[in-house]
Amino acid sequence: MGQESIGIDNLKRKNQEKQEKKIKKDISFENKMQIREFLDFLKYEKGSSKSTADGYNRDLVQFFLFVEKNYDEIEERNVFEYIEYINEKLKRNSVSRKVSTIKTFYKFCYLNKAVKKDPAGMVKSLKREHRSPEILTLEEMKKIIDNCPSTPEGMQNMLIIKFLIATGARISEILNLEIKDLENKEYEFIKVLGKDSKYRIVPIYDYFENEIKNYLDVYRSKLKNAKNSFKIFPNTRREKFWKDLKIIAKDARIEKNVYPHIFKYSIAAILLENSVDISIVQEILGHATIITAEVYPHFEKDELKMIYNNIKLGDD
Structure with missing residues (x-):
């Protein structure tokens, strides 16, 4: 026992x-x-x-x-x-x-260069139902912009949203933009550093140029840490902007799930609806082979700029 x-x-x-x-x-x-x-x-x-x-x-x-x-x-x-x-x-x-x-x-x-080789790259995904991403209309994007408060932080958020709309870039790319990345003194083009450390030049529609100048001249200096930063947006991080955007969209009574990347999908849909060539859409959004700033033909930049101005993309 x-x-x-x-x-x-x-x-x-x-x-x-x-x-x-x-x-x-x-x-x-x-x-x-x-x-x-x-x-x-x-x-x-x-x-x-x-x-x-x-x-x-x-x-x-x-x-x-x-x-x-x-x-x-x-x-x-x-x-x-x-x-x-x-x-x-x-x-x-x-x-x-x-x-x-x-x-x-x-x-x-x-x-993001955390690994030298993708060990899952050769693994085939099992088939599943494909769903198209939800997108915003131009009207919904304008409502979001209109609901940004007229404070230095609110104007910063408004400009970030307009940069997302005007460039199709990722939020991390936008928040890392420096003042030197503005292509010329007239702010006609923005130089975006994307994947593989390659730059692409994206046109800025005419009305937005004045807003960039106004933000830099009037509001940026009133933001915390502005004096010690070369960034266009010195007082925000990805998480903070994400939270701010949720509040702005809610105040605008947008019922869709609004997040930074939704602007990229929405822009592509709007451009295609306006009969823009798919290769140009790919270039704007950084989906095609990235062309470096040094060899980007000037006439192509002008063509892209004309497209944005014609459809008033991101304009109030």
Whole structure:
């Protein structure tokens, strides 16, 4: 009886140790930080909901718990081993979601030069229903602009929104713009640093030129940290602007999910609706092969500028 009791105690102790080991098991600090960067991108640039971001987080934590490596040490075979493992345990829809999460995460890492090679690049996504992104109309964009308060911070947010509309750039690209990136003294073109450290020149419609001058002359100096910064927008970060934009859109009674990237989709749709050649749309939005500022033909810049002015894109 005594031996049986000892055996039971030993079994309980082993089970407890196993549970404690399982609880203590966690992903590395490096993986946590890179996942955080990725989730911030999803939330503040792509406009993903909290539940979507939480789902991505769970999927990535599960993946890194399985492979037990840092994100920049993952090889292609590790990804395929994980997919083989979850294929035996999960339904097709769940597997498809997890595969998509890994592919999206590593595409982000590769484009931001966090990894030298995309280990999930050769993995084929499982087929799923394609949904077109929600877009804003010109009227809705104007309502958002009109609801920016007439304070230095409000005018800064208004100009950021107009830059998003006028350039099709990502919010991180806009917030990193420096005054020197204005192509000339008349503010006719903006030089945007995009992927692979390549510049593209984007035209600014005529009415917007005066607003840029007015902001720089009147409002920028009243913003915090303006004197010590070369940036056009010295007093905001991606998260802060994302929160401000949500409030502005709500005040404008826009029921759609408004986030910085929605302007990019909306601009493309509006330009195509106005019979703009798709190759020009791709160039404006940075989807085509990026042409450096040094070799960008001047007549093409004038043509793009005329297009923006003709359809009053972003104008009040």
